[in-house]
Amino acid sequence: MCAKRPRTPPTSTPINTNINAVLFSLAVCLGILFTIAPYLAPCFVDFLLLPTTTTTLLLHRASVSVCSYRVASAIPFARRFCSNSKLQFSSRAGSRTMASGGAYARERRVAELAVQRAAVLTRAVYSSRVKGTVTKSDASPVTIADFGAQALVFSALDKSFPSDNIIGEEDSADLRENNDLSSLVWDAVSTALSASPGHESDLGSVTGQGQMLEFIDKGGHTDSATGRVWALDPVDGTKGFLRGGQYAIALALLVDGVVQVGVLGCPNLPGLNEGEEGVLLSAIRGQGTVVKPLSGDLDAAEPRKTTMNAITVASEGGFCEGVESGHSAHDVQARIAGKLGITKAPVQLDSQAKYASIALGRGEIYLRLPTKMTYEEKIWDHAAGSLVVGEAGGVVADMYGRPLDFTVGRTLRENKGVIAMPRQIAEEVKKAVLDVAVEHYGPPPPKSSL
Numbered sequence: 001m002c003a004k005r006p007r008t009p010p011t012s013t014p015i016n017t018n019i020n021a022v023l024f025s026l027a028v029c030l031g032i033l034f035t036i037a038p039y040l041a042p043c044f045v046d047f048l049l050l051p052t053t054t055t056t057l058l059l060h061r062a063s064v065s066v067c068s069y070r071v072a073s074a075i076p077f078a079r080r081f082c083s084n085s086k087l088q089f090s091s092r093a094g095s096r097t098m099a100s101g102g103a104y105a106r107e108r109r110v111a112e113l114a115v116q117r118a119a120v121l122t123r124a125v126y127s128s129r130v131k132g133t134v135t136k137s138d139a140s141p142v143t144i145a146d147f148g149a150q151a152l153v154f155s156a157l158d159k160s161f162p163s164d165n166i167i168g169e170e171d172s173a174d175l176r177e178n179n180d181l182s183s184l185v186w187d188a189v190s191t192a193l194s195a196s197p198g199h200e201s202d203l204g205s206v207t208g209q210g211q212m213l214e215f216i217d218k219g220g221h222t223d224s225a226t227g228r229v230w231a232l233d234p235v236d237g238t239k240g241f242l243r244g245g246q247y248a249i250a251l252a253l254l255v256d257g258v259v260q261v262g263v264l265g266c267p268n269l270p271g272l273n274e275g276e277e278g279v280l281l282s283a284i285r286g287q288g289t290v291v292k293p294l295s296g297d298l299d300a301a302e303p304r305k306t307t308m309n310a311i312t313v314a315s316e317g318g319f320c321e322g323v324e325s326g327h328s329a330h331d332v333q334a335r336i337a338g339k340l341g342i343t344k345a346p347v348q349l350d351s352q353a354k355y356a357s358i359a360l361g362r363g364e365i366y367l368r369l370p371t372k373m374t375y376e377e378k379i380w381d382h383a384a385g386s387l388v389v390g391e392a393g394g395v396v397a398d399m400y401g402r403p404l405d406f407t408v409g410r411t412l413r414e415n416k417g418v419i420a421m422p423r424q425i426a427e428e429v430k431k432a433v434l435d436v437a438v439e440h441y442g443p444p445p446p447k448s449s450l
């Protein structure tokens with residue numbers, strides 16, 4: 001697993017940096033002019049009239065110190081001015097990329113392309129008889145598709161954002177012990193690379209089996225709270241993938257523990273047009289959620305804005321839940337649905353395809369109540385999906401109504417359970433869930449003692 005990596009250098013282009021610098025200087029001058037003007041008057045009086053008297057000396061000193069205070073306060077003024085004008089400055093986490101589409105446009109584009117390329121691989125493995133399934137130490141399955149997709153996405157992150165940190169679900173330990181499996185993964189990676197040429201300047205390539213293993217191991221970062229950190233689930237819902245159900249490729253960028261970009265590729269969800277399969281959803285904080293077909297030229301595809309169904313009472317809606325009864329408590333979810341007056345049968349879907357579905361308005365509520373209180377949800381299972389729903393007009397919280405806390409490492413240990421719903425019914429749903437959760441699991445544990 002990789003060690004902590006250096007802080008991210010600015011990723012903006014030199015042109016943007018220069019424009020920012022000029023505008024910033026202008027704003028500083030403006031700030032100085034407006035804020036010190038009233039204080040210059042005493043200095044003039046002082047100079048013209050009685051330069052030697054004690055009174056004017058005091059006046060003079062006061063003017064000078066007020067002026068220096070005002071000059072200092074002109075800097076934050078300029079920062080605020082520029083940030084209101086959507087200009088970016090280096091933050092604690094390194095600067096955001098500005099492209100024609102706004103902040104994080106480059107991150108979103110690279111993430112979309114990387115997820116699309118990974119989907120070429122997962123689709124090939126999905127329809128192949130050989131999946132190379134092995135069971136991990138936590139008894140969950142992993143396949144050629146999980147390893148291969150992780151290698152492809154990490155090669156893209158390494159190429160485009162080499163200083164960013166990465167948290168990924170998989171590592172290469174099983175492959176290093178099993179050369180046959182490793183060769184199968186390499187076959188899948190090299191086939192996917194030949195099947196999806198182009199964009200090498202953004203996505204890079206994987207030159208051999210050794211480099212593939214190195215890429216797979218780039219996801220061992222543990223600090224989710226500091227700087228720029230990508231979180232990837234290369235095949236979310238591996239059980240669904242193996243069963244022929246839904247799965248998702250989920251990639252998110254966290255900056256100082258806040259999800260800023262989320263991309264979900266869902267190869268098995270119905271597409272946007274008749275007969276099409278697969279959707280690619282992406283969200284940037286503050287900019288909404290958009291959807292494109294998962295296949296085809298992403299740069300040419302017109303992003304379609306998507307919003308959740310804005311129902312005003314929960315009983316008008318339906319809810320979705322996972323297929324696996326070991327991953328969420330179907331009985332508790334049914335109780336909550338009953339309490340909300342929901343009469344529709346639950347829609348069961350594997351993976352973050354549930355977040356995608358409700359963000360597309362193909363359902364309203366997502367309930368994920370724990371089967372055991374000791375389970376800690378993983379950040380790669382929720383980072384991308386929660387932003388995609390949040391930016392489509394939804395609210396995501398835990399079963400006690402607390403916002404998801406992505407700052408505490410590779411898991412969401414400060415949260416229990418996950419719920420998502422349209423903003424309009426958030427309070428109603430949160431209350432019903434809280435009532436049932438307290439009854440069933442007990443009161444919310446205090447923070448940091450979970």
Ligand SMILES: Nc1ncnc2c1ncn2[C@@H]1O[C@H](COP(=O)(O)O)[C@@H](O)[C@H]1OP(=O)(O)O
Pocket residue numbers: 140141236237238240321322323324326327328349350351352370371372375381
């Ligand atoms: N006991 C559990 N409770 C909640 N989620 C779980 C549990 N065990 C595994 N998972 C995770 O559920 C996710 C799939 O969600 P869903 O059931 O909604 O499709 C997987 O990422 C899986 O993680 P993992 O990949 O580590 O097994």
Ligand SMILES: [Mg+2]
Pocket residue numbers: 233235236237238380381
């Ligand atoms: Mg997962």
